[in-house]
Amino acid sequence: MSQEIVLRTTNLGKRYKNRWAVEDVNLEIHRGDVFGFLGPNGAGKSTTIRMILSLIKPTTGSVELFGHRLETEREKALAKVAGIVEKPDFYLYLSAFRNMEIAGALTLGRAPGKKRIMDSMALVGLQDRADDRVKTYSHGMKQRLGIAQALLCNPDLIVLDEPTNGLDPQGMKEVRELIAQLSHEHGITVFLSSHLLNEVEQVATRMAIINKGKLVVQGSVEELLLSRAKRIILNVEPQKKALAVLKKLKRVENPTLDSTGIIANVETKDIPDVVVRLVAAKCRVFSVKPQRSLEEYFLSVTEVE
Ligand SMILES: Nc1ncnc2c1ncn2[C@@H]1O[C@H](COP(=O)(O)OP(=O)(O)O)[C@@H](O)[C@H]1O
Ligand SMILES: [Mg+2]
Incomplete structure (x- = not known):
């Protein structure tokens, strides 16, 4: 049985001046994957993610989301996709709830209802902190609030750029558990980048390794380990x-x-x-x-x- 491909990149490349930040990247993410995009700093992870989320234009190649080409059917392609590149930004002096309202208005084009906001916040375990200013949040809580914002559009695919970067071990564990929960309990396909090996090993079902802009390998985490x-x-x-x-x-x-x-x-x-x-x-x-x-x-x- 063939699995539905929710994200496919074909010969995706980005050149800055005369340097290729990303070159000929072919990725395939299946529905239900927790896909780990692993690579050292400067490998091209964020650049690839920016192209996937249509924040920058590729120099070569294309991105297909849920069977729709980003270039020609941008709206349809991105309809069920949410993402966070690098780290989420907040209005620190406003409450988390108000931040959710603003983020929702930006992505949905209208303020989301209270229930919707609280559902998203409950999903990431922040329902009791909704009225607190984001200023009082720990780094890990901000990261989870960012994910709660991304969840407002009810995505089928969530793209997270180094979601555990800068977190302490406890915060990392919480985000990892949240990712597993999004996948298992809510059926959301997850694409996450990381420069941390054991992180991908712990959370991902499939993975790709990128180095110096080029894809080195891709496959199921178990198979890759076993075959090597x-x-x-x-x-x-x-x-x-x-x-x-x-x-x-x-x-x-x-x-x-x-x-x-x-x-x-x-x-x-x-x-x-x-x-x-x-x-x-x-x-x-x-x-x-x-x-x-x-x-x-x-x-x-x-x-x-
Ligand atoms: N806007 C830009 N202009 C020029 N070079 C860039 C730009 N963005 C990224 N790069 C370069 O592209 C390469 C890949 O960067 P990036 O995608 O941020 O890597 P990663 O996210 O894996 O750490 C790096 O060498 C980086 O310096
Ligand atoms: Mg990066």
Whole structure:
């Protein structure tokens, strides 16, 4: 079954003077994805997001949202899209509620009703702070208020540029949980950028890595990790018997037992055979996971040549 593509960029590029900030970027985001757009500072994340949200014009290529081309059908393309680039701006001396009214009027063309505002604020856990001035908000609360504003237009796709940037670990966790909630409970497709590896690993289902304006790789987070991993962790019972089976297999190197399970070097293409052998020996295989962290992988693809 083919999945609906909610966002597609084709050969998307942006040149400033004679430098390409973004070059030939082809992205595909499916409905239901939490898509992580990972790259170091200056890689081209914000520039790509600005083009997706139609805030700047691409030098090359095109953006399609929900099957509508941004260039020719801007209104339809953006109808179900909300986004925040870099950090949201507020009127600090006005209440959060009033800020929501103003933001709503700007995006919807009319002031949203009280219920709508409070629903959005409840979604990000700020319903009890609606009457407080934004000045009194913590950085994390402002970030969540920004997301509440974005939710006012009832989006199917939300685009967030480094939503956890500058937050403390607790604030980051709250935003991550909010993103997961938007995805799972409200069926909103999420596109978020980050320069933090473990963040994407924790929250995203699919991801792309951008470096120096170019896409390095894109795919499901699990598959990407697995396909790059040589070292795997096997959760299998009984362990001693499994270890004996693995030791006899030529394509399995250095199987050893540790607290996380059996660790061994196995190439991805050999994993199915290894599993078959274990099963044939009446071992029960619960999981096969890459031991390699996304961090190691990210560093390997973004390394300076
Ligand atoms: N308005 C601009 N004029 C010139 N260069 C820009 C402009 N905006 C971004 N750039 C350059 O494009 C590159 C990508 O920037 P950006 O998209 O902001 O990266 P990221 O968001 O990944 O940190 C950087 O080298 C940056 O200096
Ligand atoms: Mg940026």
